[in-house]
Amino acid sequence: NLVIGNTGNSGITIKCGTSDGGSIFFADGDSGTAEAEGFIQYAHGSDNLMKFGTANTERMRIDNAGNVLVGTTSTTVGGATSGSGFRIDGEDGILQVAASGNFSGIFNRTSSDGAILSFRKNGSEVGSIGVDNSDNLFISGNASHAGFEFGSSSIVPYKNGTSIDDAIDLGGGSQRFDDIYATNGTIQTSD
16 A cells, blocks of 8 residues: 655646656556556646546546536537537536436435526526426426416416416417417407
């Protein structure tokens, strides 16, 4: 065992050329891929990449623009048409996820009803997606804006954290819906 340290700050320097790379390998054997089953590598040069690997395969990297890439080496995760990957853009604050199957994201609220995702502009909430009445999904604006709650057999107006009656219009004087299709005659409209 190699121990490096003292009562103050301490560290290890791995020095190499400006176009070379430095590595720390985690081995479980003396030959082949077993010599580098896990690794941390820094590649100097034009790309300046920090790579992290398991099972002798790169799993994550941080590039010279501050992008954190997981499961991919490409920064075009958001526009991907195949494969899976995850990207955090360190400069522009963009999160991109691509999945070849199942879900692209899972957000799980493990306690009471309320928001699962909060959408903000300049630090102030402008809307949310969450759950109400145990299992009703809602999409809501902030306290002064309307939304919808999706019940087991209905879609109802939603505002300020609750379903409401006779307070929200569907469409506006200059933003009208076109056709309404329904199976019964309960629609009441006025010309």
